[in-house]
Amino acid sequence: MYRDGARKSIWQDEIKRFSTETDLSQLFSVAIVGGGITGVSTALKLQESGEKCIILEAANIGFGTTGGTTAHLNDFFDTTFTKAIQDFGLENAKLYAESGRDAIAIIEGHIDKYKISCDYARKAAYLFALDEEQEKKLKSIAEGAAKVGHEMTYVNEIPFPMPFKEAVCIPGQGYFHPVKYIKGLCEAFIRLGGEIEENCRCExxxxxxxxxxxxxxxxxxxxxQVIYATHIPPGINVLHFTNAPYRSYAIAFTLKDNKYPWELGYDLSDPYHYYRIQECDGENLLIAGGEDHKTGHADDTGEHFSKLENYIRQYFEVETVHYSWSSQYYEPVDGFPYIGKLPDSKGKIWVATGFRGNGMIFGTLSSQILHDMIITGKSKYQNLFNPTRIKPVAGFSDFVEEASSVVFDFIKDKIFVDKIASFSEIKNGEGKVIRYESESYALYKENDGTLHLLKSTCPHAACEVRWNSAELSWDCPCHGSRFNVNGKMLTGPATKDLQKVFPYQKY
Ligand SMILES: Cc1cc2nc3c(=O)[nH]c(=O)nc-3n(C[C@H](O)[C@H](O)[C@H](O)COP(=O)(O)OP(=O)(O)OC[C@H]3O[C@@H](n4cnc5c(N)ncnc54)[C@H](O)[C@@H]3O)c2cc1C
Known part of the structure; x- marks a missing residue:
């Protein structure tokens, strides 16, 4: 397995194994936990400065969200500049705007310096409003952008077939192949003397x-020093109360009419749909994304793919869907990422999370911030993205909603579990949490009747997991830990597997 889901992403074939024969008994300068774009970029930056670094990855490089992203490179964000001005003030919003430009410059610098071939291209982005409500949103987005000096120009045409009402063009955006990119960073890191330890889970x-x-x-x-580039660090942490896990869906398909829109596109629906092209084995594929929901909060995750595909088919002449996959990102309660000292740490443990749908950018920016904080003791972004910041106004209602929804999930799932008298009540291909002889279990029956039976209680904070039919995984609705059908941990913050009750049997 190379990614944290059963479906194959468009990037996955490029994942390769890294193993440096490391003496793990030595004292490292910095251990970076997590081998996605955040961990790998940060490790490289520190190694470049002469620190002896090791990346510790529970599975393999690119196993997490970086292997399941869509890899648009934007310097405008999910948290709009208007919202940033409103909640953090104009000067902070200007700094926030600068962060996107800084991150893209870091990526370009790496590609150039290390000659990384990763399909990188600069593109214009088009934000378009499909109805009156979205028109208002667009107006507000463009006004905020103007205040922080970010270029957005109203246009009469867009290279997408949607019947839009109004649109803006944002120059200087981009995309790349995320796995080819981090593979290139890893190779440079190893050449500089860095170490990578895969299959090494930090508990x-x-x-x-x-x-x-x-x-x-x-x-x-x-x-x-230790850096957690794992979204939320293992164990129970205050970051669980300031970040919520979400699933997002993507499909990559060919077009019958060959009319590929070569720029980047975003509507303003909630959640939005967005588009880019990727060449794969000599063929152009259009990647569309959207249909997000809070992890563990969809009755049927498979339906989210159908919805996305049906939506796309309204506008594009779809020939063949080649890939469809989903992955996980984290929503911070006040809209800004958390990059800096881990709350409660004495000063030697760092974290980078809460990137929303902009983790290519904030994961990259984290490398600069954490490098500067560790090497020089300061960063121009240290206050803006400080993980211990308290913003009582911005996002406060979201905070209450997220926190109370976790408590509700915890209690509800303990009470409302289907009771069954025999495992034969479960259909082939079905996954379900059931109560059987006063215990609750996560039960999945393969199409040939092979049964996988696990204890359904998440080892992280004792919530009950829920079935994700799209990725054949058990997802925890409280903090986003995920497990495969054999109980193996796919996504933290859990550090233990779901308890196996007995191995495969046929019923
Ligand atoms: C569908 C989708 C589309 C997206 N599209 C975009 C986009 O277009 N542009 C953009 O900027 N952002 C996008 N994002 C967000 C972006 O992909 C992520 O924020 C980013 O990939 C996160 O990178 P990361 O390195 O922080 O985490 P990951 O890539 O998830 O890496 C974390 C790693 O840590 C490892 N790990 C976890 N726990 C442990 C442990 N205890 N011990 C050791 N290792 C551990 C995991 O195995 C994993 O490999 C998207 C997200 C999704 C879900």
Whole structure:
């Protein structure tokens, strides 16, 4: 398995294994936990500065969201400049705008310096309003952009077949192949003396006076500094209350009429649909994304693919759908990412999360911020994205909603579980949490009747997992931990697998 889901993403074939024969008993300068764009970019930056770094990855490089993204490179964000001005003030919103430009410059710098062939291209982006409500949104977005000095120009035409009401063009955006890109970064990192340890799951840490001890599946590893690039660090942390996990869907397809829109496109629906092209094995594929929902909160995840495909078919002459996959991102309660010292850390543990749908940018920017904080003790972004910030106004109602929904999920699923008398009541191909002889189980029956039976309680915070039919996984609605049908952990913050009750049997 190379990605944290059963479906194959368009990027996945490029994933390769990295193993450096590492002496894990040495004291590292920095241990970076997580081998996605955030971890890999940060490790490279620190290694470039002469720090002895190691990347510790639970599965393989690109296993997480970076292997399931859509990889648009934008310097305008899901949290609009208007919202940023409203909640953080004009000067902070200007700095926020600068962060996107800085991140794209870092990516371009790496591609150039390390000669990374990753299908990178600069493109214009088109934001378009499909109805009056969206027109108002667009007006507000464009006004905010003007205030922070970000170029957005109203246009009369867009290269997409949607009947739009109004649209703006934003120059200087881009896209790339995320796995080819991080593979290139890893190769550069190793050439500079960096170490990568795959299949190494970090379970907890102990922060001492002069170093941190990480407890991992490969034993204890010591480092002077630790960076969690795992979304939320393992264990229970305040970040669970300020970030909520969401699933997002993507499909890649060919067009009968060959009318590929070569720029980037975004409508303003909630959640929005968005588009880009990727060449794959000599063929152009249009990638469309959208239909997001909170993890574990969709009755039928498969339906989200159908909805996305039906939506696209209204506008495009779809020939063949080649790939369809979903992945996970994190929504911060006040709209800004959390990059900096881990709350409660004594100063040697760092974190980068809450990127919304802009993690290519904020994952990259994290590398600069964390590098600067560790090497020089300061960064121009340290206050803006400080993980310990408290914003009582911005996002407060969302905060209450997210937190109470977690408590509700916890209680509801403990009470309302289907009771069954025999496993034969479960159909082939079905996954369900059931109550059987006063215990609750996560049960999946393959099409040939092979049964996978697990305890349904998430080992992280004891919530009940829910079935994700699209990715054949058990997803925790509380904090987003995910497990495959054999109970193996796919996505943290859990650090243990779901408990297996007994291996495959046929019923
Ligand atoms: C469908 C979708 C489309 C998106 N499109 C875009 C886009 O167009 N543009 C954009 O900018 N952003 C986009 N995003 C967001 C972006 O992809 C993510 O924010 C980004 O990939 C996150 O990178 P990361 O390195 O922080 O995390 P990941 O890539 O998830 O990497 C984290 C790694 O940590 C490992 N790990 C976890 N726990 C442990 C542990 N305990 N021990 C060791 N290792 C561990 C995991 O195995 C994983 O490999 C999208 C997100 C989704 C879901």
């Amino acid at each position: 907890s840490h102990d922060e001492n006076e002069d170093h941190v001890i990480l407890k991992t599946s490969k034993g204890e590893i010591r480092a002077k």
